[in-house]
Each structure stands twice: as structure tokens, then as C-alpha cells.
Amino acid sequence: xxxxxxxxxxxxxxxxxxxxxxxxxxxxxxxxxxxxxxxxxxxxxxxxxxxxxxxxxxxxxxxxxxxxxxxxxxxxxxxxxxxxxxxxxxxxxxxxxxxxxxxxxxxxxxxxxxxxxxxxxxxxxxxxxxxxxxxxxxxxxxxxxxxxxxxxxxxxxxxxxxxxxxxxxxxxxxxxxxxxxxxxxxxxxxxxxxxxxxxxxxxxxxxxxxxxxxxxxxxxxxxxxxxxxxxxxxxxxxxxxxxxxxxxxxxxxxxxxxxxxxxxxxxxxxxxxxxxxxxxxxxxxxxxxxxxxxxxxxxxxxxxxxxxxxxxxxxxxxxxxxxxxxxxxxxxxxxxxxxxxxxxxxxxxxxxxxxxxxxxxxxxxxxxxxx
Numbered sequence: 001x002x003x004x005x006x007x008x009x010x011x012x013x014x015x016x017x018x019x020x021x022x023x024x025x026x027x028x029x030x031x032x033x034x035x036x037x038x039x040x041x042x043x044x045x046x047x048x049x050x051x052x053x054x055x056x057x058x059x060x061x062x063x064x065x066x067x068x069x070x071x072x073x074x075x076x077x078x079x080x081x082x083x084x085x086x087x088x089x090x091x092x093x094x095x096x097x098x099x100x101x102x103x104x105x106x107x108x109x110x111x112x113x114x115x116x117x118x119x120x121x122x123x124x125x126x127x128x129x130x131x132x133x134x135x136x137x138x139x140x141x142x143x144x145x146x147x148x149x150x151x152x153x154x155x156x157x158x159x160x161x162x163x164x165x166x167x168x169x170x171x172x173x174x175x176x177x178x179x180x181x182x183x184x185x186x187x188x189x190x191x192x193x194x195x196x197x198x199x200x201x202x203x204x205x206x207x208x209x210x211x212x213x214x215x216x217x218x219x220x221x222x223x224x225x226x227x228x229x230x231x232x233x234x235x236x237x238x239x240x241x242x243x244x245x246x247x248x249x250x251x252x253x254x255x256x257x258x259x260x261x262x263x264x265x266x267x268x269x270x271x272x273x274x275x276x277x278x279x280x281x282x283x284x285x286x287x288x289x290x291x292x293x294x295x296x297x298x299x300x301x302x303x304x305x306x307x308x309x310x311x312x313x314x315x316x317x318x319x320x321x322x323x324x325x326x327x328x329x330x331x332x333x334x335x336x337x338x339x340x341x342x343x344x345x346x347x348x349x350x351x352x353x354x355x356x357x358x359x360x361x362x363x364x365x366x367x368x369x370x371x
Contacts, residue, residue, distance in 0.1 A: 006061070007058060007061050007063055009106070010054050010057050010058050010061070010063075010065075011054075011058065011063075011065050011067070013050075013054045013102075013103075013106075013109070014051055014054040014055060014058065014065060014067060015067045015070065016095070016099055017047050017048070017050040017051035017054060018047075018051050018067050018068070018069055018073075019069050019070050019072065019073035019095075020043075020044075020047040020050075020073075020092075020095065020096075020099075021044045021047035021048045021051060022069035022073050022074075022077055023069075023073055023076050023077050023080065023088070023092065024040045024041070024043040024044035024047060025040075025041075025044045025077075026077035026078075026080055026081055027040040027077075027080045027081075027085050027088075028040035028041040028044060029081075030080065030081040031085065036085075040085070046117055050114055050117065053112055053114070057108065071341070072334065072335060072341060075335065076088045076091055076092070076335060079335075088335075091335045091336040094336055094337055096118050096119070097118075097119075099118040100115045100116075100118035100119040103115040103118060154336050155290075155294075156290075156294055157329055157332040157333055157335075157336075158333075159199070159290070159291055159294030159295055159298070160294045160295070160297050160298035160329060161298060161326075161329045161333075161348075162195075162199065162295055162298065163192070163195060163196065163199075163294065163295035163296060163297065163298030163299035163300075164298030164299065164301055164302070164322060164325055164326065164329065164352070165298075165326075165351075165352050165355055166191070166195055166299070167188060167191045167192055167195065167298070167299035167300075167301075167302055167303065168301070168302040168318075168322045168352060168355070168356050169355045169356055169358075169359040170187060170188065170191040170359070171184060171187070171188045171191070171302045171303060171306075171318065172302075172319075172356040172357070172359050172360040172363065173359035173360060173362055173363035174187045174188075174363060175315060175318075175360060175363065176359065176360035176361060176362065176363025176364035176365075176367060177363040177364065177366055177367030178364070178367050179367070181306055181310060181311075181314065184306055185303065185306050185307060188299075188302065188303035188306065189303060191299065192295075192296055192299040192300060192303065195295055195299055196291075196292045196293075196295040196296045196299065197292070199291045199292065199295045200288040200289070200291045200292035200295075201288070202291075203284075203287045203288045203290075203291040204284045204285065204287065204288035206287075207282060207283070207284035207287045207288075208284040210280070211280045211284065214273075214275050214280045215280065217269075217273050217275065218265070218269050218273070218275065218277060221265060221268050221269060221273065222265050225258075225264060225265060225268060229258065232258065232268060233254050233255065233258055236254040236257070236258065236267070236268065236271060237250045237251050237254045238250075239271050240253055240254060240271075265277070298325070298329075301321050301322055301325045302318045302321070302322045303318075304318075304321065305317035305318040305321055306318060319353075319356070322352065322353075322356070323349055323352075323353060326345075326348050326349045326351075326352040326353070327345040327346075327348065327349045328345070329348055330344040330345035330346070330347060330348025330349060331344055331345040331348075333348065
């Protein structure tokens with residue numbers, strides 16, 4: 001009979017596998033491409049098999065446990081259905097990495113080969129989200145479909161967090177100086193606009209610079225393809241050999257791909273440079289617009305109560321509203337970090353309020369010295 005700590009660990013493992021299976025099943029059901037749907041379906045099957053492993057362990061310990069998917073899993077599944085798999089791939093990669101690390105410390109899991117499966121899933125999700133390449137036509141298709149879009153959820157949450165924390169700190173600093181409410185509102189709105197514009201411009205420059213760099217690299221590759229095609233072929237052969245393909249097959253594959261003039265440059269860009277010529281990092285203007293909107297959405301929270309209320313009531317409402325928003329954002333980060341939602345919410349709340357307290361104290365000191 002297993003002890004309570006062991007059965008508690010088994011239950012946690014089973015919950016994790018049930019969550020993973022439910023998310024992959026949702027992605028498989030919503031994916032329009034049959035090959036990609038098949039990949040997600042196979043991943044779901046592996047997760048179900050892992051879950052059955054832990055069910056049997058619990059049964060041997062005299063326990064019957066059949067958990068439903070957690071709220072986090074249902075949210076990720078819903079986001080995947082609504083916005084596509086790319087929206088949740090980083091979160092899945094984090095979960096798989098966390099599970100594999102946890103299984104490495106469990107003798108039952110290591111004996112059954114579970115850590116290797118989870119590491120394989122994590123590698124697949126990270127590569128599909130844009131951090132590497134994958135062998136095989138189906139997995140390459142998965143990578144091509146989702147490259148560059150995998151951090152959308154992370155960017156959205158962190159963008160709103162930047163606006164919230166920075167403007168909350170600014171508003172609390174002015175409030176600490178005991179200035180009048182009109183000046184406080186003006187400062188908060190100025191911080192919102194200035195911060196949002198700065199974030200938008202920074203995002204535009206970042207994406208534009210990346211696109212220009214990619215375009216220059218592709219142009220250089222095109223020139224080399226025209227002037228020294230044999231050298232380019234040898235480079236491609238070495239790349240395929242590094243992926244584990246024997247030299248005769250690698251050479252034959254490189255020759256066949258480079259013989260297709262229309263797709264030769266595309267192949268070199270993807271294989272040698274790791275660049276999707278059809279994407280190049282997305283639209284700089286769209287990235288800037290979203291950065292502006294997300295920062296503004298977070299930054300308006302501590303200011304809004306001062307537009308509706310006055311005096312101490314406005315101050316308390318601002319702190320409470322900002323605290324709720326911080327907790328929600330913290331819980332949101334758990335979607336892609338793999339940490340618990342409650343832990344992440346409390347941590348985010350503590351950090352945000354600590355920053356606000358520091359600036360409030362600094363404002364109070366400066367206000368006192370000026371007066």
C-alpha cells in the first residue's frame with residue numbers, strides 16, 4: 001500500500017496527463033489540416049496512455065481517481081480553438097518541460113520511459129513555436145504553419161502587465177506627493193500615452209529591423225546561389241548531415257531541392273538561415289498597434305478610478321482595481337509558465353504592489369521636501 005505522499009504525487013501526475021490529453025484533443029478536433037490534426041491526435045494518445053499508467057498505480061494503491069481537465073487546460077483548449085494552435089504552443093512547451101523534469105525525479109516514471117516522451121513533446125512544441133527545426137514532412141509542415149506566432153499569448157499578457165505596473169507606480173508616486181487630483185489624472189494619462197507610444201515605436205523598430213536583416217540575409221543568399229551554387233549545395237548537404245541524414249541521401253536531397261529554381265532560395269532560407277521568406281517576423285505596423293493597445297489597456301486601470309471618483313475613495317478604488325488586474329495577469333502568466341495560477345497571481349500581486357509602495361513612499365518624501 002502506497003503512502004499518502006506517493007498517492008498525492010500519483011494524483012498530481014494523472015491530473016497533468018488528463019490536462020495535456022484534453023488540450024491536444026481540442027487542437028486535433030479544430031485543426032483543418034489532416035496531417036497536423038493527426039500529429040495532435042497522436043500526442044493526445046500518448047498523454048492518455050501516460051494517464052492510464054498513473055490510474056493503474058493509484059488502483060494498485062487502493063484508490064480510484066478520475067479528474068476532469070483543469071480550468072487552465074480548458075482555457076488553453078478554448079484559446080487554441082479560437083486563435084489556432086500557435087497561440088498556445090509556448091504554454092504547451094512549458095508544461096511538457098515541467099512534466100519531464102518532474103518525471104526525472106520519479107523512479108516509476110523513469111522506468112516506464114515517461115520523461116523521454118515528455119521531453120520529445122516539449123521539443124516538438126518549442127520547435128513548432130519557432131525555436132528550432134524538426135525532421136520529417138509532417139513536422140516541418142507544423143513548424144511552417146506556426147513559426148513566429150507562438151508568443152502571441154505571452155506578448156499580450158506581458159504587454160498589459162508593463163502598462164499596469166508602470167502606470168500604477170507613476171500614479172502612486174504622484175499620489176504620495178499629495179498633489180491635487182487633476183494633476184494626478186493628467187500625469188496618469190500622460191504616462192499612458194507616453195508609455196504606449198514608446199512601446200509601439202519600440203515594437204515597430206524591432207520588427208522592422210528584423211525584417212530588414214532577414215531581407216538582407218535572403219538577398220545575400222540569392223546572390224551566392226547565383227554565383228557559387230556548388231558551395232551552397234555543399235552547405236545544404238552538411239546541414240542535412242547534421243540532422244542525421246547519411247551523406248548520399250543528403251547530397252541527393254540537396255541536389256533535388258536546388259534543381260527546382262523556383263523553390264531553391266526558399267529552401268536555403270529555411271534550412272540555412274532559419275527564416276520563413278513568407279513571414280519575416282510579421283507586420284511591423286500590426287505589432288506596433290497591438291503593443292499600443294495592450295499597454296494602454298493595462299495603464300488605464302490605475303487611472304480610471306480617479307476619473308469616476310474623488311479623494312480617498314478614488315485612491316482605494318485604484319489600488320483595489322490594480323490589485324485585481326495584477327492577480328488576473330499573474331494567473332494569465334501561469335498559462336505559459338506551467339506554475340500554479342494561485343501562486344502566479346499572488347507573486348504578481350506582491351511584486352506590483354511593492355513597486356507601487358516604493359514609488360508612493362518616494363513621492364511622499366519628495367512632496368514633503370518640496371512643501
